[in-house]
Amino acid sequence: MSRRGRSDAVVVGGGVVGAACALALAELGLEVALVEGREPVRWSADAPDLRVYAFAPDNATLLDELGVWNSVRAARAQAYRRMRVWDASGGGELSFDADMLGRDQLGWIVENNLLVDRLWAALSAAGVKLHCPARVESMEQDIDSTDAGGVRLRLDDGSRLEARLAIAADGADSTLRELAGVQVATHDYRQRGVVAFVETEESNEATAWQRFLPGGPLAFLPFTGGRSSIVWTLPEEEAVRALALDDVAFNRELGNAFEARLGEVRVVSKRAAFPLRRQLAESSNAGKVLLIGDAAHVVHPLAGQGVNLGLRDVARLRDAIADARSRRADWASPHRLARWSRQCRSENAAAAYAFDGINRVFSNDEMHATLLRGLALGVAGKLPPLANMFWRRASGL
Ligand SMILES: Cc1cc2nc3c(=O)[nH]c(=O)nc-3n(C[C@H](O)[C@H](O)[C@H](O)COP(=O)(O)OP(=O)(O)OC[C@H]3O[C@@H](n4cnc5c(N)ncnc54)[C@H](O)[C@@H]3O)c2cc1C
Numbered sequence: 001m002s003r004r005g006r007s008d009a010v011v012v013g014g015g016v017v018g019a020a021c022a023l024a025l026a027e028l029g030l031e032v033a034l035v036e037g038r039e040p041v042r043w044s045a046d047a048p049d050l051r052v053y054a055f056a057p058d059n060a061t062l063l064d065e066l067g068v069w070n071s072v073r074a075a076r077a078q079a080y081r082r083m084r085v086w087d088a089s090g091g092g093e094l095s096f097d098a099d100m101l102g103r104d105q106l107g108w109i110v111e112n113n114l115l116v117d118r119l120w121a122a123l124s125a126a127g128v129k130l131h132c133p134a135r136v137e138s139m140e141q142d143i144d145s146t147d148a149g150g151v152r153l154r155l156d157d158g159s160r161l162e163a164r165l166a167i168a169a170d171g172a173d174s175t176l177r178e179l180a181g182v183q184v185a186t187h188d189y190r191q192r193g194v195v196a197f198v199e200t201e202e203s204n205e206a207t208a209w210q211r212f213l214p215g216g217p218l219a220f221l222p223f224t225g226g227r228s229s230i231v232w233t234l235p236e237e238e239a240v241r242a243l244a245l246d247d248v249a250f251n252r253e254l255g256n257a258f259e260a261r262l263g264e265v266r267v268v269s270k271r272a273a274f275p276l277r278r279q280l281a282e283s284s285n286a287g288k289v290l291l292i293g294d295a296a297h298v299v300h301p302l303a304g305q306g307v308n309l310g311l312r313d314v315a316r317l318r319d320a321i322a323d324a325r326s327r328r329a330d331w332a333s334p335h336r337l338a339r340w341s342r343q344c345r346s347e348n349a350a351a352a353y354a355f356d357g358i359n360r361v362f363s364n365d366e367m368h369a370t371l372l373r374g375l376a377l378g379v380a381g382k383l384p385p386l387a388n389m390f391w392r393r394a395s396g397l
Contacts, residue, residue: 201263
């Protein structure tokens with residue numbers, strides 16, 4: 001604890017984004033506390049997490065700098081080298097290849113609970129003070145905008161914490177965001193993402209496949225052991241129906257939806273479905289409370305960017321604080337926090353609305369939308385520099 005017995009930052013929420021944030025700030029030499037409501041589920045090699053991420057190279061670099069990427073890769077991370085995107089009715093096909101970008105891979109498919117497990121393993125060694133299981137009950141912050149201003153939290157285990165900054169990383173239904181009075185604009189897609197692991201007759205070729213269908217996109221992400229992880233976006237009632245099908249019927253419908261690109265498909269795990277929404281906080285900060293990850297923005301999973309955007313909030317915050325400290329300036333000054341907040345808000349809003357637009361045009365079988373996406377995929381497919389530009393932007397390169 002620093003002067004007057006308070007820490008520099010308290011992070012609420014220890015998912016991938018919150019744990020990475022706590023670690024990044026501790027590595028800068030700040031005194032950090034982390035509050036998490038549930039004991040994290042330990043990763044186990046023989047029980048793969050159904051929630052997997054297409055992890056972007058810039059975020060692999062972030063985790064490498066935090067000293068955890070090697071351990072994630074050694075445990076299980078499937079590199080993917082290619083991506084193929086095509087449309088059920090508009091024609092046109094887009095492909096990205098690592099070779100075209102001069103890279104060994106486009107990214108990695110990684111399980112959520114493996115990332116959390118490895119980040120948590122590093123937290124204690126970095127000196128992060130853990131409060132788990134504990135949830136925030138109340139929050140007060142000084143309106144004072146000077147160095148003396150801070151945030152006080154009361155937890156449901158009776159502890160009281162005080163810090164210069166409080167960081168909300170407690171997910172889409174963030175309590176800390178609500179306590180700070182930050183409003184969100186939410187759009188319910190009335191779609192669900194059905195996830196499962198499948199085996200396919202043919203090799204997945206270390207390729208991420210995505211087919212756009214009128215009900216939503218269907219992605220096959222390459223996983224280890226010849227398996228693929230699917231994210232099948234379906235209208236709500238369709239998703240409920242797909243979950244209730246027996247394995248034989250599910251395999252048949254999934255194979256048809258995927259045009260049997262990898263031959264016969266066989267589901268080899270349980271299935272789950274997540275409701276999908278777009279949600280943007282009106283601001284990424286309220287005084288000394290900062291919002292990161294899903295607490296600030298929830299996006300459609302079609303571009304696999306949710307956790308990637310959250311980790312970019314973390315990298316920006318780390319860089320802004322490191323920059324202030326290198327200039328011997330106040331790292332938590334209101335104008336610095338407001339600048340970080342504006343940058344994050346504008347990048348994340350642009351991404352959320354771009355994915356929204358893609359979902360609207362592609363999850364639609366009206367004629368003008370069909371023509372538009374055929375044209376879009378056709379043009380981008382025939383102009384590799386354009387496709388590369390999109391890819392570089394999406395992957396933070
Ligand atoms: C079907 C689907 C597929 C997806 N695929 C991808 C993908 O391929 N790539 C990608 O980048 N993203 C993907 N995402 C999005 C991704 O899951 C989220 O963006 C990501 O989990 C956000 O991380 P987070 O740490 O901000 O929040 P969360 O993972 O929600 O973590 C929040 C943490 O806060 C804790 N918490 C909550 N409330 C409190 C409280 N009051 N006090 C203390 N702790 C609290 C929770 O226990 C949890 O540990 C997908 C999402 C879905 C639904």
